[in-house]
Amino acid sequence: MLKFANQPHAPSWYAATVNDTTRHPVLEGTLAADVCVIGAGLTGVSAALNLAERGYSVALVDASKVGWAASGRNGGQLIGGFACDIDTFSQFMSAAEVKQVWDMGIETLDIVKSRVAKHRIDCGLTEGYFTAANKPRDVDALRRWRDEAATRFGYDRFQYVDADGVGRYAQSARYPGGLFDPDSGHLHPLNYTLGLARAATEAGVRIFEDSCVTRVRSERGMNVVETERGSVRARFVVLACNTWLGALAPDVSRKIMPVGTYVVATEPLGAQRMADLMPAQAAVCDSRFVLDYFRPAPDSRLLWGGKVSYSTLEPRDLAQAMRRDMLKTFPQLADVRIDYAWGGFVDITMNRAPHFGRVSPTVYFAQGFSGHGVNTTGLAGLLIAEAIDGQAARFDLFGKIHHRDFPGGATLRTPALVLAMAWYRLKDLL
Template sequence: MQAHTSSYYADSVNDQQQYPVLQGEHQCDVCVVGAGFSGLSSALHLAEQGYNVIVLESARVGFGATGRNGGQIVNSYSRDVDTIRQRYDSATADQLCAMIFEGGDIIRERIQRYDIQCAHVEGGVFAALNAKQMAELEAQKRNWEALGNNQLELLDRNGIRAAVGADCYLGGLLDRRGGHLHPLNLALGEARAVVLNGGQIFEQSAVTRIDKGAQPVVHTAQGQVRARQVILAGNAYLDPKLAPSLGRKAFPCGTQVIATEPLPQDLADELLPQNYCVEDCNYLLDYYRLTEDRRLLFGGGVVYGAREPESVEALIRPKMEKVFPMLAGVGIDYAWTGNFLLTYSRMPQFGRIDDNLYYLQGYSGHGVTCTHLAGRLVAEAIGGKPERFDAFASLRHLAFPGGRHLQVPFTALGAAYYNLRDKLAL
């Protein structure tokens, strides 16, 4: 039986609900494999529309990246407007760009509609470490405003200092349509909403195989589900044997997070006076925020291939203390790692393996918001309106060079190159 990884989130859940193990034979309209944000968003959108939905989770609701991430609502994808418009034809680019704020809007709507208690706070800051990054934020503001986001504010050195108690930033961009929350509590609230709308969730029910056909049959150790449609939403935690072709164009990476002991109110106010979340603009970025009980939750770095580092604290504490020297020696109560799925293009991968077998994966570090968009789009496609889903499904995704055995060294080499460019402000 798999429990949640030891983390601040797992120790501060406000819902201890456990769902049964799948046993026996079941039938439904749509079977969703994975109870993270992708699966829960898909299931909830479909259940609200009257579909009979069953969700199968190999461990616990929110076990994977959903329950381990930094908890930041960051708009857009891992590639933003400028890259999208350069890379894709104008019609496709227009469709993709029109959706870049929708994931965050869905999250806020879910929180309000279902009264989900997940410590939601509005406002997120992108922090620039040099003039090149500041110029990129200025362009980002223009691009996002052209797409309808009128809640943006450029911050000069004084402005960023008023938002972040650190001396390392030149300026920044405040997005009031961003924000932060407790992601595991959000997921648990969404799971309750799925059930409220007639859906079923089964935990500790790992899928062992899928028999394809007009009505696919999804098997677990103790049961099976016959469905009209199946959605693979396991992302970095999906069993590779269920869809081997998906692993060739994406691979799992680990990111690390620490949470300090609860901080005195005056120190918490010094670090983040306006309680915004922050991420810097480096390729291998740092991100941080305050929790509801005044811990600093700080993440960063990437371990390629999703290997467990010997010490998460040893990797992340120096980053935290570089930004906030006043935290030198502060107690670290939690340290954990979680996997996300990286794609070569850094764009999410949505598509179909068969007409009735959908997949959602590869958010490349932007999963909190984009997963919620993904669930809406796949529900639209199943409901007979595939146009927006197909805007993503039409994207070409290249395999990583060198095959699976060379994915890790090649990607690490590329990351080292971009990290050097960050340091040299190139």
Template sequence: MNAMTHPYAGDGSHTSSYYAVSANPAPKRPELLGDHQIDVCIVGAGYSGLSTGLNLAEKGYKVAIIEGARVGWGASGRNGGQIVNGLNASLQTIRKRYGQDTATFVAGLVQEGGEIIRERISTYEIQCDLKEKNIFTGLTSAHMGELEERMRLWASYGINNQEMLDKDQLRKHVNSDLYAGGLIDHSGGHMHPLNLALGEAAAFETNGGIIYEMSPVIDVEHAAARPVVKTAKGSITCKTLVLCGNAYLGHVVPMLTSRVMPVSTQVMATEPLGEARARVLLPTDTCIEDIRYILDYYRLSGDKRLLFGGGTVYGGADPSDIKAKLQRNMDKVFPQLKGVRIDYAWSGNFALSFSRVPQMGRIGDNTYFAHGYSGHGVTGSHTFGRILSEAIDGDLARFDVFAKVPWYPFPGGRMFRVPYSVMGSWWYALRDKFGM
């Protein structure tokens, strides 16, 4: 297919990432051709769409997913692969903005996404290099204070899987002089994100689900009693429509476009380091992210490469030289890796909401949406997929809580959301630089 047909995805092939070249075998699904009718149509074969679809298919619904490129083509197949509990906005922020009841509700589900991922991997025997635990690192005493406050706050909601690590204790997990200490979450983890998506797609199909690939949506009639989704070569009329395009939905549904902003983040993969060298860097094979505003995140792959990510570009553009951008930061964390070969480097977009709280809602009577995970979509999308499936099945209790959370547009609207966010990131980068 040409670029005019797939304006956001080129020819639909996966980006040239380590994940793509190490992906498990997967079939190429057909394009949507002709006109069809079904119970539920989902737009987007990333984690949100796959989670929603699999939950509904297991309940006996007839479900079709339409994907503009390939399963897991977007953020779900490009991310850092870290199972990190929580939302981008902290529980303290949620309590201040939306009240104690909402904070208590959110605290009750911040670990659910990771539990769903493990359940899917176990039930459907998905091979995706699952490893346990994740660590948040602090570079300054102020960072350590933030981590201690986080642990106390989560413990106040009955979440007690976290443990503070001083500098020497952290050394047992991360062989770097950069950090003052950290916080380990024993319920976190990491995995091969594209292989998780491919495994969930296969599970969806074993439960009777249908996936159409290479079928970008060009029009959505969401106000109709029976919503209609149109592609260049076909259409699906459904009882219920679910929009899960997130950062890649584009302008197909204009009323959702201004709610989020695409932001790109970058990842690179070193050459295989070998078991001994890899174990020196990360002795316990946990995944790491620091708590700066513009953070580094990294982990070991199944074949012992270091996967190192970070950086943000507001608006979703790709940097001109990803390797150069990330190499500087990797050398600060692990100077012993200077000169190591970088085999792969890639970029991908996530959807940022102004409040940093993901959004879930309904437009029209029978069209649902979920988006705006703001960099925490691995776990959040799995939780939201389950909540969407509950709502479609008639249980609106959890859906209604999120649907009622107010969303805020970016100041200045679509035209100024990028410069506004860039100015904000400069301020927080200065805070990071001077340890404020």
């Protein structure tokens, strides 16, 4: 892991509206635990909480703060299922197993909602998610997907929306139709992560911040997790570092690529103007490969995300670049200023399927959420806890997926991906 000690959360609207300022100590000295979880984002906090509820003693160690990276910066969109096409799983699994994965994709939503309710997490959880078609051909594809979900998986919750109905979700002439999912939605991701961390500490998890892990080694049948000022001896280790995994497990980190994604928050629009702009108050994304996504905030701001950067370079004059994109959908917001602009890295796999597995029999990892981290991390934490507790069938199902290294090695893989994404951007325009 890289060193981010003593760095505050990104200067985002999320950080400005955080409702828990709890700080955790630096790891000093040597301690013992059943499990050491490395990384205090949504994956790590979820795994720690699930393990503690099963009676395991857990130490959770992070190089910076709880929710410092993608878990506290993302667009806050809670999207059922996985980032990849469902038939990605069909390449490696039977039809019955694919149905099981589908069911777990829906379960991801229930996990988040039940955690919010059980632990009374104040994170503005709102149900409703709309996928907006950019072109007529996308309308047809969304209709087909609605029908396939119903006939193949028995999921009949998707609602097709024609051009006349789009205004309920976005008052924009840009979209010729779309698909509404009443079960997905949106939330404040940093407050959600911090709420899970509070629940974890209440369950007995010991959390350590500003404690960069320098090495994980094996010693007399135990794992030793070392930081600059301390160490944890544990039977099991969970690597929940995502794009910051680096040298801790290089063979695993080569399966993912960091991708920059960015969000802006407008000034408050006022309750009525926001209600007029997005009457259903649902989260929205468009149907392009390189997409825009947006949603209303509880204080009547519009949160607009996009400008995905496969080069990892932040767009020049980020706030204004994002504002120009926003005005393509909502020209009526030309008088509105941008109050916050921020970004961060999400991790993607080559096939966009999540990557769960083991480095050794006692070292687990989960990564590669590819933009679906708000929901899928909850499932990852649960499955890791199940596996450590001796019920590994569901976790090992994801191990059937073959994940390739990104080509080009450390030097060339980012330029190679930039070239590939240029092709997808062109396809979006055609």
